[in-house]
Amino acid sequence: MMILLRSLSKLLPTYTVYAHCDIPCGIYDPKPAQIAASTVLKMVQKINDLPKDNPTFGDRNSFVRMVVVKEEHARKCKEELLILWTDYFKSEHISLFPNLHEIFWKAAKLCSKNKQEVSLESAQELIKAVDEIASMFANAEATLNKKSS
Amino acid sequence: MESFLLNNQTVLASSPPFIFSKPKVGDVVVFKVDNIIYIKRVKEIYTSPSLRGASRYFLEGDNKEDSLDSRKIGWISRKQILGKIVFKF
Numbered sequence: 001m002m003i004l005l006r007s008l009s010k011l012l013p014t015y016t017v018y019a020h021c022d023i024p025c026g027i028y029d030p031k032p033a034q035i036a037a038s039t040v041l042k043m044v045q046k047i048n049d050l051p052k053d054n055p056t057f058g059d060r061n062s063f064v065r066m067v068v069v070k071e072e073h074a075r076k077c078k079e080e081l082l083i084l085w086t087d088y089f090k091s092e093h094i095s096l097f098p099n100l101h102e103i104f105w106k107a108a109k110l111c112s113k114n115k116q117e118v119s120l121e122s123a124q125e126l127i128k129a130v131d132e133i134a135s136m137f138a139n140a141e142a143t144l145n146k147k148s149s
Numbered sequence: 150m151e152s153f154l155l156n157n158q159t160v161l162a163s164s165p166p167f168i169f170s171k172p173k174v175g176d177v178v179v180f181k182v183d184n185i186i187y188i189k190r191v192k193e194i195y196t197s198p199s200l201r202g203a204s205r206y207f208l209e210g211d212n213k214e215d216s217l218d219s220r221k222i223g224w225i226s227r228k229q230i231l232g233k234i235v236f237k238f
Contacts, residue, residue, distance in 0.1 A: 006238070008161065017160075017179050017186040018217075019150035019210060144223070 028088040030134035036077035037130040040114050041123035043070035048120065071115055077130065078111035084133065089140070096143065097136050107133060150188060150211045153177065154237060160188070162232035171227070172206060177234040180208065180225050188234070189218050203227060 043066045050059050050066075085104040094100055107129035113122050154160065154177075162179045172178055176191045189208035196204045205224035210216025219225060 012161075014159075015186050017162075017188045019154055019188045 028084060028137070030080070030084060030130065030137045033077050033080035033084070033130050034127075034134055036073040036080060037123075037127045039073040040070050040077065041120075041127055043067075043073070044114075044118055044120055044123045047118050067118075070118075074111045074114045074126075077126065078108050081107050081111070081130070081133065084137065088137070093136075093140055096140065100136065103129070103132060103136070150177070150190075153190075153211055154188065159238055160234045161236040161238075163235045164232040166233045166235065167227075167230065171204060172230055172233065178206075178208065178230050179232055179234070180206075180230045182222055182225070182229065186231065187218075189216070192219070195224065206230065 047063060047066050047070070050063055055063070081104060085101075085108075089097075089100060089104075097103070107126070110122065110126040110129055113119075114126055160179075172191050172194070174191050174194060177188065178191060179186055179188050181187075187208075189210050191206055192209040193207035194204050195207070196202065204227055206227070207219040208225055209218045209220065213220075
């Protein structure tokens with residue numbers, strides 16, 4: 001039986017079929033980027049709340065820890081945005097969002113800016129940029145679902 | 150699709166079973182989307198009068214947590230289904 005089937009597989013046309021999607025996994029979500037951006041803002045607020053005059057060792061320790069968390073979440077936010085930009089959004093989305101590349105590019109730049117600075121304004125700008133991307137993502141998903149229904 | 154199928158396993162897919170009957174829930178089928186052939190299991194079948202009796206198929210991988218399937222690519226038409234897995238070896 002096995003010999004027959006193996007011979008058949010040589011005679012019949014064979015194709016590679018895909019069962020899994022390890023790459024790409026198809027799981028995309030702007031939420032991690034939004035959480036990371038919110039964390040950046042929270043850290044900036046906390047850093048600003050620290051006493052500036054005569055900080056204690058505890059204050060200094062908190063400052064360093066907050067800067068590390070801000071740095072890490074700004075990096076994470078950028079990474080999540082780049083995944084959405086390069087993996088989720090496809091060329092067909094350009095017709096839906098003509099300024100897609102500019103929006104992502106600016107948001108990624110804002111992540112770096114938030115690493116360099118301790119600025120409430122920059123952190124709020126980052127949140128706004130990531131929210132805009134989340135909204136684009138929701139629209140793209142709605143369009144995809146409409147097409148497939 | 151583990152443990153039903155393992156990586157690099159060979160399967161025999163056949164279309165005749167679907168000439169005489171329609172794909173059923175539980176059938177493992179091969180289907181084409183954007184020139185990529187996938188293999189998934191029929192999870193749900195939807196037939197609506199608005200589709201003039203044509204059915205749409207919701208296909209899902211056995212390992213849902215890392216499967217790209219109808220949850221992402223949507224319902225599949227009968228025309229996209231190439232055949233049923235009749236043998237694996």
